[in-house]
Amino acid sequence: MTYSLAIHGGAGTILKSLMTPEREAAFHAGLARALMAGEEVLRDGGLALDAVVASVSVLEDDPLFNAGRGAVFTSNGEQEMDAAVMEGQTRKAGAVAGVCGPRNPVQLARAIMQRTEHVMLIGPNALDIARAEGLALEDKHYFFTQTRWDALQETLKLRAEGKEPDDPARRHGTVGAVARDVRGTLAAATSTGGMTAKAPGRVGDTPVIGAGTFADNDTCAVSCTGHGEVFIRWNAAAEIAARMRYAHETLQQAADHIVHTVLAPNDGSGGLVAIDRDGNVTMPFNSPGMYRGVVSSQAKAETFIF
Numbered sequence: 001m002t003y004s005l006a007i008h009g010g011a012g013t014i015l016k017s018l019m020t021p022e023r024e025a026a027f028h029a030g031l032a033r034a035l036m037a038g039e040e041v042l043r044d045g046g047l048a049l050d051a052v053v054a055s056v057s058v059l060e061d062d063p064l065f066n067a068g069r070g071a072v073f074t075s076n077g078e079q080e081m082d083a084a085v086m087e088g089q090t091r092k093a094g095a096v097a098g099v100c101g102p103r104n105p106v107q108l109a110r111a112i113m114q115r116t117e118h119v120m121l122i123g124p125n126a127l128d129i130a131r132a133e134g135l136a137l138e139d140k141h142y143f144f145t146q147t148r149w150d151a152l153q154e155t156l157k158l159r160a161e162g163k164e165p166d167d168p169a170r171r172h173g174t175v176g177a178v179a180r181d182v183r184g185t186l187a188a189a190t191s192t193g194g195m196t197a198k199a200p201g202r203v204g205d206t207p208v209i210g211a212g213t214f215a216d217n218d219t220c221a222v223s224c225t226g227h228g229e230v231f232i233r234w235n236a237a238a239e240i241a242a243r244m245r246y247a248h249e250t251l252q253q254a255a256d257h258i259v260h261t262v263l264a265p266n267d268g269s270g271g272l273v274a275i276d277r278d279g280n281v282t283m284p285f286n287s288p289g290m291y292r293g294v295v296s297s298q299a300k301a302e303t304f305i306f
Contacts, residue, residue: 001182002297003042004279007034007055009065009291010173011225011271016289016306024305026064031293031303034058038177039295048187048221049087049110052177056083056106056189059175063145065291066173068104070145071193073152074200079143081193082207083109084120088186088215095120095207100143101127103136106191109207111135120207148196155197174206176213176223178275182297186221186275188213188237195228204228210238217277219244220251225290226263226270234262240274251276252284259284 009031038055041047060068071079083105084095094113097120102108111133112121121129130137158164176190190213192206205212205228212228214237215221222237231237236258243254255274263270264286271285273292283292288306295301 002279003180003182004275004281004294004296005035005038005042005051005055005177005179006273006275006281006283006294007031007038007059007175007177007292008223008225008271008273008283009059009175011285011290012173012269012287014288019305027291027305028303030059030062030064031291032301033062034177035293035295035301035303038179039301042179042181043297045182048179048181048185049085051179051181052187052189053085053106053110055177056175056191057104060104060106060191065175066193067175067191069143070148071143072148072173072196074194074202075156075197076200077152078200079140079193080200080202081105081191082203083189083191084207084209084213085109085113085189086187086209086213086215086221088217088221091216093119093209093213095209095213096126097122097203097207098201099123099126100140101137102130103138103142106189107135109189119209151196159197174212174225176225176273178215178221178223178273180221180275180277180279184217184277186215186217186277188215188221188223190223205231205236208232210235212237214238214241216241220274220276222272222274224270224272226287227268230263230266230268231270234258234266234268236263236268236272244276251280252282255282255284259286
């Protein structure tokens with residue numbers, strides 16, 4: 001009768017040398033709130049799916065993180081958000097891509113899973129599901145943050161000069177959670193605003209089941225963050241489960257191999273959080289840092305950045 005929960009707030013974080021004590025404390029506080037929301041569900045005997053959605057919703061509400069309220073801007077100054085959920089017992093999944101309006105895109109992904117016969121919906125049609133479910137909708141002003149807008153302007157200026165920014169934080173930014181509930185069921189949820197100055201219509205790995213989000217009770221649940229195109233091409237999340245299933249690797253062995261041996265040499269900077277059917281957690285990354293946290297019925301909550 002044990003539970004475990006791990007969360008991430010994005011990889012490719014700013015360098016430790018540039019992190020102020022005040023900003024670092026704010027990130028830790030945001031991660032702690034997300035852990036608390038998810039653990040409350042699990043501690044009361046709730047479902048892993050409800051726990052990961054609760055944790056990710058808290059991160060979406062925090063403008064420090066690139067999801068929901070803190071989403072970055074596309075090259076034309078708009079915001080397009082992606083999210084996904086997956087439950088490990090049935091392997092049911094729901095995903096949404098390219099939306100702006102739902103306060104919590106992860107809740108829309110769950111509604112798509114539970115209320116439709118589909119796995120992924122995009123754009124305006126997905127918003128009809130949000131309205132039908134009575135999910136909170138916000139206007140563009142709610143999602144605007146000056147920090148994200150300034151990052152877009154700086155990136156566009158560099159591009160006009162024929163340069164690309166070398167700050168990995170501009171290419172990354174995703175929030176996610178994985179959990180095992182007291183029934184032994186696994187679940188994963190991931191949400192993102194994408195990459196700063198991404199092309200309109202670009203969809204990364206977050207809503208692609210098997211790339212950025214995956215859950216299967218026989219092996220593991222995974223939520224990824226990083227250079228999405230590479231995570232898609234190498235089917236990152238599902239490959240961890242495959243290595244566990246067919247090569248009989250442990251969760252840590254499989255996750256470390258994918259992050260450090262497969263993704264890293266192919267420009268796949270980033271990381272992930274993963275949990276296996278016994279509640280073991282791993283949180284590998286190959287970038288300068290990754291906002292992350294973990295809690296279980298056996299251990300108190302901890303949060304990390306570097």
